[in-house]
Structure formats: C-alpha cells, structure tokens
Amino acid sequence: VYRAYTAGRLLSGAITINSRHRATKAGPGELLKLIRASGPVTRADLAARTGLGRASVAQRVDALLGDDLIREAGGAPPTRGRPPLRLVFNAGSGLTLAADVGAIQARLALTDLAGQPRAERRVELSVADGPEPVLAAIRAGFERLLAETGAPRERVRAIGIGVPGPVEHATGQPVSPPIMPGWDGYSIPERLRTSFEIPVLVDNDVNIMALGEHATGWRQRENLLFVKVGTGIGCGIIVNGQIHRGAEGAAGDIGHVRVAGYEEAVCECGNLGCLEAVAGGRALARAAREQGLAAGNGRDVVALAREQQPAAVRLVRDAGRRLGQVLAGFVNGLNPSVIVVGGDVAEAGEQLFAGLREVIYQRSTTLATRGLMIVPSALGARAGVVGAALMASEHVLDPAVVNARVGTPVGT
C-alpha cells in the first residue's frame, strides 16, 4: 500500500471532475493549455502526454490550427528523415481590449493574447459621472486604439475592465461601490456588448493589479498580496495562484481595518482608526499641512519625501509603519510569500518600505516571515491595465471556452 501511495504522488492524477460531475477527454482547449505551458511540442509529444491516440491528437491540432491559436514552428533537431513539426502558441492570433478605470482617468490598451500591448492610451474622465458617460468615453478610446493600429475589429476576442470598487465578478456588476455613484448593480458587460459583441470580464482594480504583478515575475509564487496605497488602500489576494474574491467579491478591502494606537483618527466611513484614515494619501496630506508643508494631496507629500524633506520623510515612514501593522496581521493569517506594494504613496520608495518592513518583521511570526519578500510594484501605474488584459486573455484561452469555440464534439 505504501508503494501505491508513492506511485499516486508521482502519477499526480490529471482529471478533475467539476461541479456538474462531468469528466471528459482532453479536447483542443486542454491541448492548447499544454502547448502554452510547455513551449514547442510535436504531435507525438501531445499523444504521449495526454494518452490520446494519434488520430484524436491530429483532429484537435487541426482545430487549433484552423482557429489560428497555434502555428507550426519548424522542426525539432533532426534524428532521421524529415524532422517533425513543432507546435507553438500563436499569441498574435487574437487581441484584447483592456481598461483600468480610476477616479479621474482610465488607462486603455490593445494587447495580444499573451497580454503584450500593441498600443496604450489614457482617457480623462470622472468615474463619479456614472456609467453612461464613462463607458462612452471608454468605448470611444477603444475605437481610437483600433483605428490607430489598424487592428481588425473581428480579431478582438474579449474585453477586460477594472473599476475602483467591489464587483460581482460573475455578472460584471459593481456592488455598492463607495466612489462610483450610479454604478451599483449596473451591468458593464451588457453596455459594452452593444458596441463589441464579445465577452466582457470585470473586476475590482486592485484584483487586476494583483493579476498583472503576479504574471510579471511572480508566477512561481502561489501566495501573493498586492497592496495599493493611494487615496484609498486596498489589497488583491492571490491564493494557490488564483485571485481570492471572497463570498461577496469583497475580499481585500483592508482600508478600514483598525490600526492599534490611532483610535482618535476619524475615517470617512464613520469609524475610528481605519488604516485609510492614518496612512492613505488624504491623511498624509492633512498631516503634512498641519506641519506647515504645502501638500494638496498624498502625491505632494511623496514628492517632498523623495526630495528628503525631513518632515515628509517622517510622515511617509510613519505611514509605512501603520500599513505594516495591518499587513502583519495578514502575514500571520495568510502566510504569503510575496507582498507587492504599489499605488501613488508607494512611489515614496524606501522611505515607505523601511517603516513597513520594520513593523512586519517585528509583529509577524518568524515562520511566516522567514521566506517573505516585500517589494515595490514592477509595473507601477500600468499594473491594472496589464492585469485587465490578462484577465480577458485568460478567459479566451480557458480550455472550456476554446473547446466551445472550435466546436469539437465531446468524447471523440
């Protein structure tokens, strides 16, 4: 029995049965996933790895070639006779449109199916104006991206959108978003589909930023926190390589967690001592003004700190410590292996990270911090739009979606 157990570990069963209790053979979508993950492979490799017969592999590969999702990429090193053709993923076969919608602007991109941008642009808007004018501006921006690049409209396969508030991911509807009046329960996909008849995926802005950062350098780390520190403070949580959205899509809303020692600070939410009220951009600017500094918002304080203005440096470092207090709790609770910090206030760099690291290492358990990395965002302001594009392309390349698209009957 012990031998069987070891064998079981090594075999590592590959078929899962979903909630409808249906187990099927590998289709074109599963083969595409394998090709994307493993790089150039021959048809014989695919047969060996899937257990499918040569005819079944050929039929699935033809379907993928027919849809242009893969292409043949020259031979393997020749052994004898003509080398077999290798198959590779063709990321250029489709495009996505992506938008990261912020309070006062949106970043838009046209990307290929690997998330590589063909073109990007910014659109000024006010999210508080409500969904109709904002989505009209985004549609117009998308049209301009297509016109500028000459990309054929029919090659756009999906749209990914991030918005600054909680979203019910399955329906693409914001749920009581505090800074988005008029958007509660509004179907963003339905509105955009009047112009683009393709799937529209919507998520919270911090979740898509986490996706973008995770895909850019941290794919091997299965447990990652992305923390955005701006006017608001939020967190995208990646657990077992997947965005954790929680029961109501509200996970990651850490801006209103109470910080020990600052019970007097009044938050806009009505509670006392919330993280946003003691470490967010607005709180930083207020504290700076009280000390006689000219600071209209958090970015001004960050700029002063980068110039080594002593009071600003102190304020940013304190903000890092307060953020560290809250994150220390999540380090103990979730034991992530990476924390990526982004947002306007994170532009302060080492001044913020010094305070943050100090408190996390002091307040978290040794076991939880021994392998922990705390790093600045690699993508900066582009994290959201990169993540939105990846959310869209991951949908397009989902095996079930590929199987439905290329239309192979189940069980052949």
Added chain:
Amino acid sequence: VYRAYTAGRLLSGAITINSRHRATKAGPGELLKLIRASGPVTRADLAARTGLGRASVAQRVDALLGDDLIREAGGAPPTRGRPPLRLVFNAGSGLTLAADVGAIQARLALTDLAGQPRAERRVELSVADGPEPVLAAIRAGFERLLAETGAPRERVRAIGIGVPGPVEHATGQPVSPPIMPGWDGYSIPERLRTSFEIPVLVDNDVNIMALGEHATGWRQRENLLFVKVGTGIGCGIIVNGQIHRGAEGAAGDIGHVRVAGYEEAVCECGNLGCLEAVAGGRALARAAREQGLAAGNGRDVVALAREQQPAAVRLVRDAGRRLGQVLAGFVNGLNPSVIVVGGDVAEAGEQLFAGLREVIYQRSTTLATRGLMIVPSALGARAGVVGAALMASEHVLDPAVVNARVGTPVGT
C-alpha cells in the same frame, strides 16, 4: 463569439492539466469520485458522463468492485427487462485511524472511509515529553481501538494526525512548534510507519478542526474561517473549499496579531498587545483572579460566566470584543461566508458571541458582513479527530491514489 462564450460557461471544461503537463483519460479514481459525488449511478450513466466507451467503463468499474471501493446496490426503477444495477460507494471497505493530539491528551478514532467513527478513545499524555513517548502512546491507543473493535489491521488504509503546532504538510514534520519541544523537524509519518505501513497525513490541529467543521454542515460554503479560542488562539482558513496553508504552512496563526487599545498587555512571545495576551484562556484567568474570582484557567472563567457570575460575564464579553477586532480585519480581507468558533473559551456561548458579533458588524464593511454567519462549533471537542479522519480518507480516495492502487494502466 458571444454564443461560444456562453457555451463555454455551460460546458465547464472538466480536464485540468497538472504541473507535469499531463492530461489523461478518466481512470477508476475519477469514476469513484463521480460515484461518491452523485450517489447511485448505472454503468450507462458513467459512460454518458465521462465520454468513455462501455468497455472502458466496465474495466474501471471491475477494478473498483475488485478493490471493494464500490458495490452494486440493486436496480433502478425498472422500465423494460431487468433493471440495470446501480453502483454506490462502499465506505466500509476501508478504515482510517485518526488522532487529534493536544497539549495534555489526544483523541483517537477508528473510522470508515466516510469518516464515520467505529470507536473513539482518549489518551492522557504530555506533548512536551517529545515525539517518542507521545507517538508510542498513540500507537498503543490505535492498537487498542483495533483490538476492541476486532477490525482487521489490513483494512486500515491511512492515518491522520493533528498536532498543536505548525506542520510542513508535505513531509509531516512540525516546524518550530512553540509548545512541542523536541518535535521540530521530526518525521511523524516515518515513526508511525514502523508500526503501520500505510500513508500518514499530518497537519496543524486547527486546520483539521476547520476540515471537520467544513465537512459537517458547511460543504456548500467555499470560504470558511474556523477559530479556536483556548489557551492559544488559532485559525483554520478554507478558501475555495480547500485548507489554505500558506507559503510555509504557517497560515492561520492569528494569536499574535496586535489588538488596538491593549498595547500594555505583555505576551509570552515578547510582543505587546497580542490577541492571545488579551483574549486567550490564560489572560482571562489572570484578569479573573485580579477581580478576586477563583480561576485557575480559562475554563474556570467560562464556567463562572455560564453561571451568570457578573464579573466573569463581563470578562468573556470583553474577550469576544477583542477577538472580534482581529477577526473584523480578516472579514474585510478575506470576505468569508461562515466563521465557526470553537475551543474551550467558545464554550462560554452567547456571552462570547455577543461581543464578537458586536465588533465584527461594527468594524467590517457592509458588503463583507451582509451574508456572513458567525456560529459555534457543531463538533466541539471532536472537531479535530473528525477532521483528521477526513484528511486520511480524502487521501485514500484521491483519484490519483485510487488509480495507482487498483493499478490500471494510463490511457486504456
């Protein structure tokens, strides 16, 4: 394309490709999973649901029947001719041995493969004596369970063990466990396999309690926190239906998260204001003694609170509020749909829950709490041993392990 998207959603692809990039056909293990999930099914049902041919289904079913993992359970309602036999999971075909090891005792059980106990017993021990005497006591206890019930030793398929400290789940070794001197890096599976040559699964006690509670009434809820409040305070986190262990197996260690407003309380870990130092059993007892109550430990305070002793009631309610402060952060961060609270201090019942709910509903966002349930443990002191048995039987019934055991070649 929109039609394809919808179809993709409905189809919900069933084959995943694991980290070795291997996709295989459904084997006996996958069929067993299907039978367990869906209840009695005919061979024809299995063929329809898996896309396998009749011969392949027959071969896999024979393998499962041969291993006694399923049995034939009479006919379906007859339509014409002899009704086809239905296949059901045979939970009695195998047994597990389970132990929930605490500081001063262990609970042991012999269960079937559905986790139903055949017999249970308690063993007095001191976990601080180190692994050799403790595991000897557990082995002796297991032998007595087998002898008492007359269960054949060879039908025991796996052992599940929970211990009061962090564990590297893949190897079954405790990692720097604070209250388990001598156990750091000790291979529990290796030691137990000298007596029982079967797989041994080991996890943290709070994780197995979370497993037990989740399986007992909350299987439909994918995001659950189990909080144990005793001398120590810890948390088992279930995300997407799975235990979240974190990068180092340290997830859920919430006892040393700092509680706002109690910075003066010195914790045994050396930090100030830790949750354990202001809401754990020891802290409760100390506070009770300071008020002139006779309380040797947290359980004494709980007993007094249950008798409505006013000072004890106040202390327990305050402990609930402090626990609520820390959990409010995790409610905002993780957005669970259920919080189950167990452990000695939770025996105080409504006195603790009143304070806990008050603070969670006040300090968490509306969205995160609108569907949240906060409930006492259903299993009480048995949660750990039930969870340990389930951990063992889930391993035995894992499709890859079943396939390796019943020995069907891949791809037939």
